[in-house]
Amino acid sequence: MSGIGSGPVGVAIVGSGVISKDYLKNLTQCPDVVVVGVADLDVARAAGVAAEFGVPHAGDTASILARDDVEIVVNLTIPAAHGEVARAALAAGKHVFGEKPLVTEVEDGEKLVAEAAEQGLRIGCAPDTVLGAGIQSAVRAVGSGVIGTPVAATTAMQTAGPDLWHPSPEFLFQRGAGPLFDMGPYYLTALVSLFGSARRVAATARQARAERVVATGPKAGTRFAVEVPTHVNALIEFTSGPSASSTFSFDTTARRMLVEIAGTEGTLSVPNPGSFDGALKVFEPGADEWRDLPVAGTTLGRGTGVVEMARAIRAGRPHRASGDLALHVLEMMTAMTSSAESGEFVTLRSDVARPEPLSADWDPREATLY
Ligand SMILES: NC(=O)c1ccc[n+]([C@@H]2O[C@H](COP(=O)([O-])OP(=O)(O)OC[C@H]3O[C@@H](n4cnc5c(N)ncnc54)[C@H](O)[C@@H]3O)[C@@H](O)[C@H]2O)c1
Incomplete structure (x- = not known):
């Protein structure tokens, strides 16, 4: 390069x-x-x-x-x-x-x-x-062995849908979007940043409503067609060993943003991968409650x-x-869509190296190129 x-x-x-x-x-x-x-x-x-x-x-x-x-x-x-x-x-x-x-x-x-x-x-x-302080701190915590060997992740992204707040939400319910392609990249990129490439995936998919209504802005009240599934449940197996079960939904009234990683020595509660920061917590063996872990890094957005x-x-x-990382994530989402149609696991062909974590003092606002 x-x-x-x-x-x-x-x-x-x-x-x-x-x-x-x-x-x-x-x-x-x-x-x-x-x-x-x-x-x-x-x-x-x-x-x-x-x-x-x-x-x-x-x-x-x-x-x-x-x-x-x-x-x-x-x-x-x-x-x-x-x-x-x-x-x-x-x-x-x-x-x-x-x-x-x-x-x-x-x-x-x-x-x-x-x-x-x-x-x-x-x-x-x-x-x-995923380059924000939240996910980077989680990546560093897993790398330093805080939860031992990662076994499995549970992720959920559940909302009622962006038709409630976006003034032109039609594209968010067309091919290339929906909860899987619009929000999936946050969760799946975080998982690949933690575990490396996925090996195979499976999924089920549903669509609760064939039409939605723009709720806000000049087009409020306009009806439009929903062209993609709006509730997807996926299973992912990573080449390095861990698996994940992940829900992506625009059909859920109660909001839920969850990423938890169970490891041999504890469970990590990871910040919302749709945000740049947030709380990082660990639940250790024998503990009664979560313990806060430090979140280090400068958040720009x-x-x-x-x-x-x-x-x-x-x-x-x-x-x-x-682009290689985004392509792998695109292949994961596309494979989930075809698995939902075929009922079969889909093996992925792309492979990507886990990106190196940023150091805790990395600061995007610093002037380094003068
Ligand atoms: N809105 C959000 O909160 C949000 C958050 C994160 C990521 N994104 C992503 O950002 C992208 C844009 O989302 P948005 O919400 O800003 O959409 P938007 O509809 O508000 O804006 C998109 C803009 O792109 C322009 N455009 C479309 N085709 C073009 C073309 N061929 N050449 C030049 N301009 C073109 C449109 O005229 C429009 O002004 C999407 O990929 C979305 O997934 C959006």
Whole structure:
């Protein structure tokens, strides 16, 4: 991998919707990256967001890709557009860091990752919540033997669904989303960060309602079709030994965000992998209650993975929230979907190295590239 250039890395955002503001708020606090432009199909929306965060350029995607000072395109479009925007960015010689999922189809993801590698360019992908203090502290705790040898994980992501709060929730119930593809990446990336690659998966899937109603914003009251399962129960077997049972649901009134890892010497309660921090607890043999463990690290929020990738580009070392990792997670989710249809376990073909944990003093807000 080549480390080109020097100094802070120029970044542009494509897709100026709901989540772009989180990225802009955070990335504009990080001296190792400079946000030089914002784009969207809706150029007026891009201009509004650029003005709000003092970004000098707003326009369409082509205008962003034509700029020499853009090294990383941060792709915050909807899942159905992730592949098209990423390919355009690679064709323009830019690295890409995209929101999850990587793309909607495994074959597209394989081609994208291979294309980037051929060109010496990087693909990075959310979730970067796993680089936050919460999950990184959990990874370090498991690595230091706090719970002995990990045996099994139990995870649950259960809500009533994002149609209750997102002003344009239709895409969250289409191919490439639903609870598995929209929220699964947080939980599955956390599990792969803890255990390494999955070997095989099985799942069941249901859909409680064929239609939903937009609850908030200008489209409130609009009915739309649900195209994907909205309650998935999965079993995962990891190559390193542990297994996991995982629920992903937009059909559950009571909210539940759970990640617990049972080990030979205790059980670890892991922070919500959809957040960057949270409490880390251990239940030790013979104990009556959970004991708090330290959570160490600086929390920035969304954009952490972009800064980590920018530093990796300059250093010529692999980045952590990688395309290979996102591709493995995409294959896990796709295999769960086909298992729900076939009733069979599905063996995965991709394999990915467990990313190195960040050190506790890693700080995305620090200036390291001057
Ligand atoms: N909303 C959240 O809380 C949230 C949280 C984490 C991750 N995400 C992820 O972020 C991504 C975007 O989600 P969002 O909620 O911001 O969606 P959104 O619908 O609010 O915004 C998406 C934006 O992308 C633009 N767009 C779509 N296709 C495009 C294309 N081909 N070229 C340029 N612009 C295009 C749209 O015009 C829109 O402004 C999704 O992958 C989602 O999974 C969202």
